[in-house]
Amino acid sequence: MPSLMNSGAQMTSTSSGCAPVCCPDCGGLECLCRPRFFSGQLLTDEDLTRLEYYITAKNKLHNRYLVGWGVVCGMEVVCNACDGMVTVKSGYALSPCGDDIVVCADAPVDICSMIQKCARKQPRDCQPAQPGGPDPCSDTTENWILKIHYDEKSSRGIVPLKNTGSAACCTPCACGGSGSCGCGGKSSGGSMTNGSGSSNGKSCGCGGGSSTAAGSSSQAQCQPTVICETYYFEVCKIQPGTQTQKTLGALGDRFVRCLTALQGLVSAPPAGDNQQDLMNWCCAIRDNLLDFFADHPGYACSIPARLAVMCQSGADPQTVKSQVAFLLAQYIKDCFCGAFLPPCPCPVQDAGVPLATITVSKTSGVCRIVSICNIDVRKFATTFPNLTYWLSIFPTVRDLRSALAAVCCRPLFRRANQFGDQAQVQPFKVRAAQAPKAAPKANAAGNAPFAVAAAANDTTFQQSHDLSQIAGLAFLRGDQAVDVQTLAYAALGLSDANNDPFLQPVEESNPMETLLMNQFARPFVEAMLPARLEDILGFKNAPAPQPAQEVDPNAAAAKQEQSDLSAQVADLKSQLDAMKQDLKRSQGEIDKLSKRKR
Helix, strand or coil, X not given: CCCCCCCCCXXXXXXXXXXXXXXXXXXXXXXXXXXXXXXCCCCCHHHHHHHHHHHHHHHHHHHHHHHCCEEEEECCEEECCCCCEEEECCEEEECXXXXXXXXCCCEEEEHHHHHHHCCCCCCCCCCCCCCCCCCCCCCCEEEEEEEEXXXXXXXXXXXXXXXXXXXXXXXXXXXXXXXXXXXXXXEEECCCCCCCCCXXXXXXXXXXXXXXXXXXXCCCCCEEEEEEEEEEEEEEXXXXXXXXXXXXXXXXXXXXXXXXXXXXXXXXXXXXXCHHHHHHHHHHHHHHHHHHHHHCCCCCCCHHHHHHCCCCCCCCHHHHHHHHHHHHHHHHHHHHHHCCCCCCCCCECCCCEEEEEEEEECHHHCCEEEXXXXXXXXXXXXXXXXXXXXXXXXXXXXXXXXXXXXXXXXCCCCCCCCCCCCCCCCCCCCCCCCCCCCCCXXXXXXXXXXXXXXXXXXXXXXXXXXXXXXXXXXXXXXXXXXXXXXXXXXXCCCECCCCCEXXXXXXXXXXXXXXXXXXXXXXXXXXXXXXXXXXXXXXXCCCCCCCCCCCCHHHHHHHHHHHHHHHHHHHHHHHHHHHHHHHHHHHHHHHHHHHHHC
């Protein structure tokens, strides 16, 4: 059986629009190999480490490409009782590399100490320049960005059965707690014991600067058996006067970058009518385009073939420009369509998650925290719980739930209606896909009329057009309420007392959209519009739709029974009158017979 194989590339570039990064913290797509185990296999540390790496890399892949990075919850930066310090509350974040950053408990961060360590050091044999008088810049403020980074610490060293000759790492300290901070304001945090993130002034792990136990170098050294996931903080200064460059969004910027790549491809034609100069100009343009489309392939695979015959028919400037314009139009079309395909993220140069902007004052040489802003630079992770939290301020979802419950959960009572003469019964019309209309024929000049594009748009946006008609009918209907009973009457082909249909044909073809527009969209819009705007739009001029009258089934049955009794009494009266007439006629016949016998 062959060993584990990986047919894909080990690491590939993720996006063609990314700026080059010298030493990225992470980035690119990696083809992973999953280990396989079998009965009787001799397991080594490499096999188990490969499994650990596969699971970790798969989780990072999902976090980075599927979920996104940023603060998921918590990590609010607030003031601390001590000068020069802030407190980062507990929370959870995803780093740009897909790592999980967990702050288990509130972590104090010494901002002023981190800023001081980032200050540029002066040479030892040089006296720093001092201002001649009071420093005019001593009362100014500075803005610093506080970031949090993912980190790992080794712990729980155990002596192996076999001496591997590795460095000693048997230290009594737990995970995290390194108080080292280089330029950039690095401050470690996170503790396995309490998760407070405070620094204890010690480093832990192999090669972590801890002192080794006394003994000869040949003594068996221990190996860490636990990797603790922790974090560290970092501050970076915001330079005054720098402004964030406005962008068109990721999609718009990608389309603009695609268009700017066309600059310099086509030069102006040479002056004069020298055919050799014109041919050189045409061939230079063709070579530029061949190189360009080789570096920027699109979706039209016939472009190289078109370029191959570009200069064979001559070097007329107008002809060349016409051919080039056609090819560039195809490229612009590919740029527009390709911009809607989301690209993979670029390599990450800074894996920190920005949390807040901290304004620091250095009045009289004393560092103090002035204010904290948790909104401007913080990167939020767009998750469904966050969207639910942000949208909870709007009552739309709650109102929609109430309206849906009113339609679906209340009992349905029979509504009294008057019907006109029903000529014929027509069932519900179903939405059917219509065949596209035939394109109009060209006129004598050989030009097709503009109705061709209109017909194409009719077939493309027909459903949108029907929806707009349904919306207009819903808002202009007046007091005619459209509910499930109205749909039932329309399904049977019934008409109202004025012999008008309950629904229009477009509504009969789209029963679901009709019900949503009348029962949800119209009440929502009327509730959102101010009173004066409703008067301007005419919503209040028309009679407002009255809710369906609920009829008590018992009362309706009693009323129906009373009506039936009245009909029976009237029928009995008519029968009694008929019997009286028959009796009167019979008495007349008897009197005639009696006279004849006499």
